[in-house]
Amino acid sequence: MSTALPAQLAEIIDDFQDLTEPDRLQLLLDFSRELPELPERLREHPELLEQVVECQSPVFLTLEVGEAPERRVNLFFSAPPEAPTTRGFAGVLMEGLDGLPAEEILAVPDDVPDRLGLTRAITPLRMRGMSAMLGRIKRQIRATAA
């Protein structure tokens, strides 16, 4: 399981790992605050976003894949402020994956959410929500390749 993580994602994981549990939650909260707004073209077209039904709170995502050969991926998330945990997970994926080539995202191991060191503090149900977001990102990327 030594798949190399993209540098920008590995850095986030290291940041989490370096902290005590309460500080990890604080960092997750920071990510939730920094999650960017949807660009206007998507705000007006919510039907273009896919709901991550595995999450306890409403979260929607979509992505755009750039030109070959790199096929860089841009991610877009929408989640309400009353759902800071879900927003935080989205924020981690945004900062960790946005702008990477499709191949690199597809190679990210599925257990990445477990590496944030939050599994004691956050219920398994919620952690699965983050895995589901990653799963849906990968699936959407594969769908654009078809």
Next chain:
Amino acid sequence: MPLKTDSSEKFAAYAHPGRLVSTDWLADHLGTDGLVVLESDEDILLYETGHIPGAVKIDWHTELNDEVRRDLVDGEAFARVMSAKGISRDTTVVIYGDKSNWWAAYALWVFELFGHEDVRLLDGGRDKWIAEGRPLTTEATTVRPGDYPVIERNDPRVRAYLGDVLEHFGNPLIDVRSPEEYTGARTHMPAYPEEGAMRGGHIPTAASIPWGRAAAEDGTFRSREELDAIYRGEAGLNDGDDVVAYCRIGERSSHTWFVLTHLLGFDRVRNYDGSWTEWGNAVRVPIVRGPERGEAPARPAEARR
């Protein structure tokens, strides 16, 4: 010294009016000696985004549940958590939370397992406080540690185990999950992930009264009259009934347990917190699928613990 209760007219119609406070009451009493305000949410970070000034966070998952086995905390752990929140045995505790006080009611139920005398819910919870434009703060609350004694948890009064439910047939059961979970069309909440109950359906004879029906649009509890119509009328409960409520893991049903016990005054109500994630996985327990309540098993149920 317990604080005076809220004398709102709405509450006076309930069986135990002292178990609720209004947002007005809380606003008037914030900062009073002998009062600790707790926020109990489903989302573990919500408190940090802004909370009622002076409120302390309590997390059901890490602070009220045992970390290893599927159980609630024991007396020592509870005493530790309470003391750390500035709570002593005679403290008046007001709990509020998100989603119509769903998790706040769960926390209150745990307090009652330890016999904490004065514990109340904020009617309407976090959402009503915010909707009324009342202040929130992200400022950390300074806690003066309390001195909470180690009290042994007293389960039998308000908590039912699987074996208790098997022996309960013939008495009313209330299933507070969504209609889809009740019929067995799904084993988890709409819009929530699969949580691994193997079988779908409900416990035979259980009436289906989704928990959220006890709450109005603004998250407050419905009036005495409306609640009577639902639980005495529709569900057919009568004075003196021995009632068990259940859901998926016992959180939604603690909301209904609160309504039946403190608002409607039923003396014998237990929350079966094993709920569907236990029943729906247990071997050889009876299950009914579809919208009908179904019949109680003829013989004492075969599965025993």
